[in-house]
Amino acid sequence: xxxxxxxxxxxxxxxxxxxxxxxxxxxxxxxxxxxxxxxxxxxxxxxxxxxxxxxxxxxxxxxxxxxxxxxxxxxxxxxxxxxxxxxxxxxxxxxxxxxxxxxxxxxxxxxxxxxxxxxxxxxxxxxxxxxxxxxxxxxxxxxxxxxxxxxxxxxxxxxxxxxxxxxxxxxxxxxxxxxxxxxxxxxxxxxxxxxxxxxxxxxxxxxxxxxxxxxxxxxxxxxxxxxxxxxxxxxxxxxxxxxxxxxxxxxxxxxxxxxxxxxxxxxxxxxxxxxxxxxxxxxxxxxxxxxxxxxxxxxxxxxxxxxxxxxxxxxxxxxxxxxxxxxxxxxxxxxxxxxxxxxxxxxxxxxxxxxxxxxxxxxxxxxxxxxxxxxxxxxxxxxxxxxxxxxxxxxxxxxxxxxxxxxxxxxxxxxxxxxxxxxxxxxxxxxxxxxxxxxxxxxxxxxxxxxxxxxxxxxxxxxxxxxxxxxxxxxxxxxxxxxxxxxxxxxxxxxxxxxxxxxxxxxxxxxxxxxxxxxxxxxxxxxxxxxxxxxxxxxxxxxxxxxxxxxxxxxxxxxxxxxxxxxxxxxxxxxxxxxxxxxxxxxxxxxxxxxxxxxxxxxxxxxxxxxxxxxxxxxxxxxxxxxxxxxxxxxxxxxxxxxxxxxxxxxxxxxxxxxxxxxxxxxxxxxxxxxxxxxxxxxxxxxxxxxxxxxxxxxxxxxxxxxxxxxxxxxxxxxxxxxxxxxxxxxxxxxxxxxxxxxxxxxxxxxxxxxxxxxxxxxxxxxxxxxxxxxxxxxxxxxxxxxxxxxxxxxxxxxxxxxxxxxxxxxxxxxxxxxxxxxxxxxxxxxxx
Amino acid sequence: xxxxxxxxxxxxxxxxxxxxxxxxxxxxxxxxxxxxxxxxxxxxxxxxxxxxxxxxxxxx
Numbered sequence: 080x081x082x083x084x085x086x087x088x089x090x091x092x093x094x095x096x097x098x099x100x101x102x103x104x105x106x107x108x109x110x111x112x113x114x115x116x117x118x119x120x121x122x123x124x125x126x127x128x129x130x131x132x133x134x135x136x137x138x139x140x141x142x143x144x145x146x147x148x149x150x151x152x153x154x155x156x157x158x159x160x161x162x163x164x165x166x167x168x169x170x171x172x173x174x175x176x177x178x179x180x181x182x183x184x185x186x187x188x189x190x191x192x193x194x195x196x197x198x199x200x201x202x203x204x205x206x207x208x209x210x211x212x213x214x215x216x217x218x219x220x221x222x223x224x225x226x227x228x229x230x231x232x233x234x235x236x237x238x239x240x241x242x243x244x245x246x247x248x249x250x251x252x253x254x255x256x257x258x259x260x261x262x263x264x265x266x267x268x269x270x271x272x273x274x275x276x277x278x279x280x281x282x283x284x285x286x287x288x289x290x291x292x293x294x295x296x297x298x299x300x301x302x303x304x305x306x307x308x309x310x311x312x313x314x315x316x317x318x319x320x321x322x323x324x325x326x327x328x329x330x331x332x333x334x335x336x337x338x339x340x341x342x343x344x345x346x347x348x349x350x351x352x353x354x355x356x357x358x359x360x361x362x363x364x365x366x367x368x369x370x371x372x373x374x375x376x377x378x379x380x381x382x383x384x385x386x387x388x389x390x391x392x393x394x395x396x397x398x399x400x401x402x403x404x405x406x407x408x409x410x411x412x413x414x415x416x417x418x419x420x421x422x423x424x425x426x427x428x429x430x431x432x433x434x435x436x437x438x439x440x441x442x443x444x445x446x447x448x449x450x451x452x453x454x455x456x457x458x459x460x461x462x463x464x465x466x467x468x469x470x471x472x473x474x475x476x477x478x479x480x481x482x483x484x485x486x487x488x489x490x491x492x493x494x495x496x497x498x499x500x501x502x503x504x505x506x507x508x509x510x511x512x513x514x515x516x517x518x519x520x521x522x523x524x525x526x527x528x529x530x531x532x533x534x535x536x537x538x539x540x541x542x543x544x545x546x547x548x549x550x551x552x553x554x555x556x557x558x559x560x561x562x563x564x565x566x567x568x569x570x571x572x573x574x575x576x577x578x579x580x581x582x583x584x585x586x587x588x589x590x591x592x593x594x595x596x597x598x599x600x601x602x603x604x605x606x607x608x609x610x611x612x613x614x615x616x617x618x619x620x621x622x623x624x625x626x627x628x629x630x631x632x633x634x635x636x637x638x639x640x641x642x643x644x645x646x647x648x649x650x651x652x653x654x655x656x657x658x659x660x661x662x663x664x665x666x667x668x669x670x671x672x673x674x675x676x677x678x679x680x681x682x683x684x685x686x687x688x689x690x691x692x693x694x695x696x697x698x699x700x701x702x703x704x705x706x707x708x709x710x711x712x713x714x715x716x717x718x719x720x721x722x723x724x725x726x727x728x729x730x731x732x733x734x735x736x737x738x739x740x741x742x743x744x745x746x747x748x749x750x751x752x753x754x755x756x757x758x759x760x761x762x763x764x765x766x767x768x769x770x771x772x773x774x775x776x777x778x779x780x781x782x783x784x785x786x787x788x789x790x791x792x793x794x795x796x797x798x799x800x801x802x803x804x805x806x807x808x809x810x811x812x813x814x815x816x817x818x819x820x821x822x823x824x825x826x827x828x829x830x831x832x833x834x835x836x837x838x839x840x841x842x843x844x845x846x847x848x849x850x851x852x853x854x855x856x857x858x859x860x861x862x863x864x865x866x867x868x869x870x871x872x873x874x875x876x877x878x879x880x881x882x883x884x885x886x887x888x889x890x891x892x893x894x895x896x897x898x899x900x901x902x903x904x905x906x907x908x909x910x911x912x
Numbered sequence: 913x914x915x916x917x918x919x920x921x922x923x924x925x926x927x928x929x930x931x932x933x934x935x936x937x938x939x940x941x942x943x944x945x946x947x948x949x950x951x952x953x954x955x956x957x958x959x960x961x962x963x964x965x966x967x968x969x970x971x972x
Contacts, residue, residue, distance in 0.1 A: 304916065
């Protein structure tokens with residue numbers, strides 16, 4: 080954000096620059112894209128397309144030019160202005176009622192997720208929406224969540240119009256099926272803040288009342304004050320016990336009902352002992368009790384919970400097909416197109432699907448040539464072509480021209496959704512009770528009860544009053560505050576440290592699971608290999624621009640992945656692509672056709688050789704597209720290895736103490752290459768369906784393995800969920816990822832081994848914190864068991880142990896985090912914290 | 913020393929006032945988004961000034 084501001088003067092410099100040198104591509108004033116031509120100019124400002132220019136003029140006319148002062152080229156490229164009818168479906172009551180946060184006759188409020196929000200200028204523009212659109216009241220941006228909440232007057236402006244205005248400005252709301260479901264709650268519930276506030280307030284005040292007692296000032300203050308302070312402390316202590324500690328009472332009660340000892344049980348026991356003893360002392364006039372320790376204990380415990388919740392509120396980890404399907408599609412109604420919501424579709428409806436859009440339900444192709452990319456569902460990277468009357472399954476993405484479909488099944492019964500609804504895919508991960516803290520606290524609780532009973536039994540013999548004091552004293556001082564804080568602070572800090580480095584964990588328990596992993600299963604497409612990118616290089620006789628143009632035109636006729644990579648590498652010039660005549664394609668081999676009077680062949684070396692082209696022997700290698708013109712060999716395009724960098728090192732590192740496996744939905748043409756990477760003991764399976772992947776993970780688990788699944792698409796969703804740790808690899812944080820435990824930025828994949836090691840380190844740090852906490856407990860317990868516990872000892876020991884444990888946890892995790900080889904901190908980092 | 917009997921309830925009332933302010937801050941949602949206000953601060957001045965001029969334009 081500050082970077083954007085500091086770049087500001089650069090923008091003027093650039094526009095001067097570009098005016099002087101016509102060879103330089105001029106950056107669009109609105110979005111920063113290099114302008115392909117000089118057709119869109121206003122004053123000294125150039126625009127790459129009509130869309131950007133229109134938005135710019137709209138903002139200028141409304142006096143919102145300040146937008147451009149806040150950041151250099153803050154806009155988003157908008158080559159096509161979208162019609163407002165695109166959002167017409169939002170005005171149907173069924174959709175609208177579920178989207179609106181609040182509705183009355185005069186005011187309605189809606190919250191849109193707008194992924195395009197990225198800088199301070201966006202915040203400013205969206206919060207000034209009321210000046211662009213009459214009827215819009217206030218709008219508030221939540222930057223961290225990329226959300227804008229808009230209040231508007233439904234008599235003046237419709238919901239569809241509001242969404243349309245956002246879209247026009249380059250901030251299209253993200254309207255997916257999941258938007259209709261319940262919203263995410265806030266990071267830290269308000270109730271928790273209030274509980275913390277009350278505990279802190281009482282902590283501070285009772286401490287003041289207790290100090291005179293600790294320093295022995297009673298001598299000249301007299302028993303009146305002692306009595307008064309005691310009563311005041313008791314009154315202040317009540318809200319802490321009744322309100323701040325309410326969640327601990329409930330959790331302890333619940334866990335007793337389940338006949339399990341969770342960490343909440345000793346905490347509740349300690350609070351009860353503290354309060355009972357203190358109330359008794361005050362009411363009987365014996366002393367002032369331990370109210371400051373009680374409030375302090377709750378204050379530290381609640382701080383730990385706030386910290387934990389803040390650390391884990393980052394990304395949504397539970398996303399299913401609903402986050403993938405759009406909210407609306409184009410339906411054909413007597414020849415006219417209309418936008419309707421997915422919920423309104425019926426069997427027999429005719430849909431129009433454009434390039435890049437999804438097939439929302441199983442359907443029959445009735446017009447056009449379908450080239451379905453099912454990579455999201457099956458993992459197969461090559462698009463499959465389908466002819467008229469073929470059945471298309473839901474979840475496919477059309478690449479190529481526009482097609483028309485007839486729906487065969489309702490959305491909810493389609494292949495993808497029925498797959499998702501299968502029992503195994505829906506299986507919720509057990510709410511793991513068996514965490515490190517709980518295992519420890521079970522032993523701890525029994526031990527404490529034993530010591531308390533032992534001390535009581537010992538003293539009751541000689542002095543019954545001392546026996547009761549010792550019993551209560553042990554319960555008070557052994558309150559596992561430090562124990563309860565060790566895990567949240569260590570795990571919370573670890574999650575933060577990791578988050579800043581591009582690893583996002585669902586919660587702290589994932590770290591425990593990570594440390595115990597002994598098998599790692601990888602998906603191939605999109606996980607180990609990048610779906611796009613990778614350099615395409617041409618070697619051979621130099622090609623002239625018109626020849627490159629011809630090759631591009633020919634290659635763009637094919638949907639083979641290599642052909643598509645070649646097309647993507649050849650930048651289109653502004654001229655119209657030349658016509659391809661006598662085109663023919665042999666699937667998996669190559670394409671041929673006549674362009675501008677010359678015959679071109681693109682394809683595999685064998686295929687070219689069959690066609691009578693002479694090839695040198697060195698040209699025989701995979702991942703390359705060979706080119707021949709008029710029967711003469713020209714050269715080849717080598718498509719660079721699209722394997723993510725350092726994959727070999729990652730696999731070698733993991734192979735030392737883990738079993739590796741590769742499950743790919745793709746065909747086995749690269750089997751040899753992956754065998755070399757994974758080594759001999761690894762399992763390699765190709766042509767795997769989503770259900771098979773899940774089955775594979777389950778069979779490993781039945782052999783007692785602890786499995787980590789690394790995948791990226793919906794096709795891995797079941798396996799990700801079944802495994803102990805599901806790692807979703809995403810190209811861009813915030814992009815779609817299926818339900819998982821860890822979201823990993825693709826560039827960090829090679830650090831997976833370091834992540835696993837760091838998880839082990841973190842668990843050791845928790846154990847070390849337990850040792851520290853135990854040391855304090857030994858001191859406290861020996862005093863308490865002797866029946867000598869006084870409020871002042873308690874007041875020193877308790878905060879001291881908590882603070883030491885927290886300081887140790889936070890400090891040590893940061894120290895080890897920097898040395899764990901997790902890679903540098905991501906760019907701004909701030910944006911996601 | 914008896915003045916303390918007066919001062920202590922007084923101090924608690926003041927402290928309770930701050931607690932009340934905290935309750936108000938939490939209830940009004942100030943703890944829900946701590947990122948955006950820091951960005952809004954950078955543009956607040958101009959937005960306010962412009963809003964006023966706009967109001968004047970609309971008023972005239």
